[in-house]
Amino acid sequence: MSDIVLQTRGLYKTFGALVVARDIDFSLARGARHALIGPNGAGKTTFINLISGALPATRGDVFLGGDNVTRLAEALRVKRGLARTFQINRLFAGLSVLENLYLAVSEHMGAANGMLRPAGARPDVVAKAERLLETLKLKDDAGKTVAELPYGRQRLVEIAIALALEPKVLLLDEPAAGVPSGESHILLDAIDALPRDIAILIIEHDMDVVFRFADTITVLANGAVLANGKPEEIVHNAEVRAVYLGEGNHG
Amino acid sequence: MAAPAQGLAARSLLSHHRFRWVEAIPWVIAIAVFFAFPGYRLLATQILVLILFAISLDLIVGYAGIVSLGHTAYFGTGAYTAALLASNGWTEPLSGLVLALVLGALFGLVTGWVVLRTHGLTLLMLTMAATIMLYELAKDLDFITGGFDGINFENDPILGVLPFDVVWYSSNYWYALFFLFAFFCLARFIVHSPFGRALIGIRENVERMHAIGSPVKRRKLTIYVISAGIAGVAGAIWVQIQGNITPAVYEFELAADVLIMIILGGTGRLYGAFLGVVAFKILENVTETVLGTDEPYWMLAIGLALVFTVLFAPRGLLGIFEDIIKTVNRRAR
Numbered sequence: 001m002s003d004i005v006l007q008t009r010g011l012y013k014t015f016g017a018l019v020v021a022r023d024i025d026f027s028l029a030r031g032a033r034h035a036l037i038g039p040n041g042a043g044k045t046t047f048i049n050l051i052s053g054a055l056p057a058t059r060g061d062v063f064l065g066g067d068n069v070t071r072l073a074e075a076l077r078v079k080r081g082l083a084r085t086f087q088i089n090r091l092f093a094g095l096s097v098l099e100n101l102y103l104a105v106s107e108h109m110g111a112a113n114g115m116l117r118p119a120g121a122r123p124d125v126v127a128k129a130e131r132l133l134e135t136l137k138l139k140d141d142a143g144k145t146v147a148e149l150p151y152g153r154q155r156l157v158e159i160a161i162a163l164a165l166e167p168k169v170l171l172l173d174e175p176a177a178g179v180p181s182g183e184s185h186i187l188l189d190a191i192d193a194l195p196r197d198i199a200i201l202i203i204e205h206d207m208d209v210v211f212r213f214a215d216t217i218t219v220l221a222n223g224a225v226l227a228n229g230k231p232e233e234i235v236h237n238a239e240v241r242a243v244y245l246g247e248g249n250h251g
Numbered sequence: 252m253a254a255p256a257q258g259l260a261a262r263s264l265l266s267h268h269r270f271r272w273v274e275a276i277p278w279v280i281a282i283a284v285f286f287a288f289p290g291y292r293l294l295a296t297q298i299l300v301l302i303l304f305a306i307s308l309d310l311i312v313g314y315a316g317i318v319s320l321g322h323t324a325y326f327g328t329g330a331y332t333a334a335l336l337a338s339n340g341w342t343e344p345l346s347g348l349v350l351a352l353v354l355g356a357l358f359g360l361v362t363g364w365v366v367l368r369t370h371g372l373t374l375l376m377l378t379m380a381a382t383i384m385l386y387e388l389a390k391d392l393d394f395i396t397g398g399f400d401g402i403n404f405e406n407d408p409i410l411g412v413l414p415f416d417v418v419w420y421s422s423n424y425w426y427a428l429f430f431l432f433a434f435f436c437l438a439r440f441i442v443h444s445p446f447g448r449a450l451i452g453i454r455e456n457v458e459r460m461h462a463i464g465s466p467v468k469r470r471k472l473t474i475y476v477i478s479a480g481i482a483g484v485a486g487a488i489w490v491q492i493q494g495n496i497t498p499a500v501y502e503f504e505l506a507a508d509v510l511i512m513i514i515l516g517g518t519g520r521l522y523g524a525f526l527g528v529v530a531f532k533i534l535e536n537v538t539e540t541v542l543g544t545d546e547p548y549w550m551l552a553i554g555l556a557l558v559f560t561v562l563f564a565p566r567g568l569l570g571i572f573e574d575i576i577k578t579v580n581r582r583a584r
Binding site: 052054073074075076079083084086090092094096103104106107108111112113114115116118121123125126133161164165 | 258259260261262263264265267268440441443444445446447448449451452455456458459460461462463464465466467
């Protein structure tokens with residue numbers, strides 16, 4: 001049990017009459033590489049939003065490191081080691097790459113309440129932002145505004161911001177979505193290189209990526225868990241093949 | 252204060268904070284105006300106070316993305332604090348300012364706690380309604396406020412030596428300029444601090460701020476309270492330099508004008524307040540002088556200027572200046 005860093009029990013969500021999450025039981029082990037797949041509209045992003053707290057659950061519970069965080073606001077879950085990226089970039093588009101990272105790092109290191117020193121005066125905060133630039137090979141773009149960058153590089157900034165929060169659990173919502181195929185390897189290499197102690201849940205449509213990356217796969221359909229298991233089990237699962245793989249829906 | 256060997260990243264982050272010589276221009280002009288236009292000193296003094304008021308509004312509109320149509324609620328509260336204090340026997344002006352700051356901020360805390368739960372149109376309507384109610388209240392409570400006619404009052408000399416001068420406005424001008432400078436420096440320090448950068452993050456993408464663990468509500472309330480306090484100081488100086496107060500300090504039109512001023516000048520850069528207030532006041536005065544005051548032609552002029560700004564210069568007059576300087580620099584190279 002102590003090895004489970006994230007868990008949901010009976011997570012249920014409706015939008016009016018529409019049920020988007022049906023009693024989802026899910027757990028993520030420390031250092032896991034877990035993929036969440038399913039056809040469009042299966043409720044994958046909704047599930048991530050429920051875990052992160054961007055959406056309140058109708059009922060059910062979310063546990064982070066054994067603590068029930070269902071009633072905690074999104075920002076407080078972040079403080080407990082949960083970070084996410086977005087399917088569609090949500091960056092500070094008018095600010096430079098460096099400033100984007102600075103915001104996340106200074107928030108994480110508790111510097112962002114400070115009014116007595118100018119931004120950039122704390123060497124530890126700056127050093128960490130610089131390390132992230134280096135890790136994700138964004139150093140040459142540090143001074144550019146995010147809006148100036150090609151989409152693929154903006155996706156790297158998404159991941160860099162999440163890493164700035166030093167998460168124990170990282171939720172990646174289609175990290176390579178919208179990235180030209182020629183550039184996607186940069187992104188996938190970056191994901192491969194993420195620290196092993198972070199538990200990662202990744203939503204991904206590209207099955208090559210899923211099988212290269214994941215040690216466990218959960219399949220969602222109509223807001224419910226259809227199957228859960230090792231990649232080879234999922235490939236041979238008849239139900240999964242019927243609703244998902246068999247349709248050739250590689251999104 | 253900074254690390255001895257600053258890297259590129261630190262220098263780039265600190266660059267906003269660093270003083271540039273262009274920034275001396277408005278202050279040099281402010282000093283020059285005192286000597287060059289003695290006949291316009293009342294107007295010039297009012298402009299200084301309005302700039303301070305506009306800066307307080309820019310802190311929430313331009314930095315945290317909180318658009319308010321009722322910032323006179325705090326301006327007026329500060330004004331009444333100073334005026335009632337003086338008219339009831341406490342005639343020392345600086346303590347009046349301090350109390351105006353405190354009460355403005357406190358009122359900002361109480362009202363901000365409620366209104367900041369909303370945003371967009373609801374927030375606009377709530378802030379507007381609040382200041383309109385205060386205006387009516389100030390008019391009706393005539394046994395305290397003197398009603399529509401207001402109150403005349405007199406303050407002691409500043410620091411016991413420099414009397415307020417309601418004929419030539421000389422001491423009043425320096426009084427206003429001093430506090431404008433002091434609070435401008437404070438505002439400048441805040442917006443370039445880590446807290447100020449986090450506010451910009453809220454303005455740019457509030458959802459992402461939640462997702463990086465930022466206590467967005469608390470940050471917004473903090474800057475709202477600071478802004479309300481500064482607006483209170485502006486209100487106090489406004490009435491102290493004129494020696495009287497009427498409910499007009501709560502007027503919705505003033506709140507709307509100040510919002511227009513910072514949009515004209517350019518929001519989110521503090522100096523936009525200087526340009527916007529000056530442009531607004533000059534436009535108002537010139538139109539009235541040329542076309543007369545029989546019809547509200549100046550409103551038409553301001554309206555056209557606003558439409559032009561929103562359509563063609565969304566970064567305001569300051570944005571136009573920045574573009575000109577950039578083009579000149581590029582040509583020079």
